[in-house]
Amino acid sequence: MLIPTINPLSATHAELDDLMNIGFCHVKLPDENLVTKIQTCLKVAREFFQHSMEEKQKWQLKDKLNPGDRYQGYALRSQSKNTNAIEQIFFEPDEPFGPYKTYSSLIEKINEYYINQIYLPLIKAIFARLQLSNDNFIAATKNAYRSLVFQSCPSTGELKNVIRLNAHKDFGLLTILFFEEPGLEVKYQNDWKAVPPQEGCVVVNLGNALELMTGKQCCSALHRVTNATDNRISMVYFIQPNYQQPVRNYADNSIVAETGELFFRQQFAEYYETDH
Numbered sequence: 001m002l003i004p005t006i007n008p009l010s011a012t013h014a015e016l017d018d019l020m021n022i023g024f025c026h027v028k029l030p031d032e033n034l035v036t037k038i039q040t041c042l043k044v045a046r047e048f049f050q051h052s053m054e055e056k057q058k059w060q061l062k063d064k065l066n067p068g069d070r071y072q073g074y075a076l077r078s079q080s081k082n083t084n085a086i087e088q089i090f091f092e093p094d095e096p097f098g099p100y101k102t103y104s105s106l107i108e109k110i111n112e113y114y115i116n117q118i119y120l121p122l123i124k125a126i127f128a129r130l131q132l133s134n135d136n137f138i139a140a141t142k143n144a145y146r147s148l149v150f151q152s153c154p155s156t157g158e159l160k161n162v163i164r165l166n167a168h169k170d171f172g173l174l175t176i177l178f179f180e181e182p183g184l185e186v187k188y189q190n191d192w193k194a195v196p197p198q199e200g201c202v203v204v205n206l207g208n209a210l211e212l213m214t215g216k217q218c219c220s221a222l223h224r225v226t227n228a229t230d231n232r233i234s235m236v237y238f239i240q241p242n243y244q245q246p247v248r249n250y251a252d253n254s255i256v257a258e259t260g261e262l263f264f265r266q267q268f269a270e271y272y273e274t275d276h
């Protein structure tokens with residue numbers, strides 16, 4: 001299996017079929033400039049994670065969010081009792097948070113590129129390939145909820161070959177990842193296959209919402225991080241369905257969830273309440 005490298009604006013049928021089957025692809029970034037911007041963001045996270053716990057906890061995610069609160073903050077958490085904790089800092093890209101406040105124009109450029117040059121053209125091409133209407137494409141992608149997460153696998157000391165991030169599927173429509181160290185693996189035909197970083201590229205993977213919206217014609221693939229270098233860091237851009245409108249299966253026009261927000265909550269609960 002070879003993860004395809006796709007240009008979202010000119011993807012062939014064969015490339016789209018591979019993506020829908022494997023659930024993963026690489027997308028080449030347009031120039032060094034954008035890569036440098038992303039690397040700067042990673043550097044900010046790396047420096048932030050090196051601060052003392054006391055300093056980091058000033059930016060701690062609130063235990064309880066009130067209506068209207070932004071989902072943003074610092075967290076050190078495990079997916080389950082079986083895994084090592086990962087460190088995260090996350091925020092919504094239209095309001096950079098904590099150490100990213102001074103980098104808002106940089107985040108804006110990355111955000112704009114990801115939305116207009118990767119996410120929208122790729123979903124549009126998938127919908128066209130599956131003969132789902134352009135109106136459905138517009139409804140499916142309108143006002144998607146986005147969040148940006150920087151995460152790191154802290155050192156595990158002497159322990160090697162440990163799973164850093166458990167096998168899981170992403171909840172949303174699509175996820176755009178940037179990382180420079182190996183460790184990511186995808187399950188394909190009952191085998192774990194490496195998804196190595198490719199220079200100047202992001203990795204894109206399809207999520208559960210897209211799988212359900214397309215009547216399971218797209219694969220939301222299981223993936224995990226293992227055998228990673230200490231302090232492997234990645235930038236993860238999640239795109240979720242619109243929180244206010246229903247999530248629909250456009251293949252048979254049934255309702256998957258009453259709203260995108262409820263869909264996300266169901267997925268979150270199922271995932272975190274399952275012991276991995």
Ligand SMILES: [Fe+2]
Pocket residue numbers: 168169170223
């Ligand atoms: Fe994931």
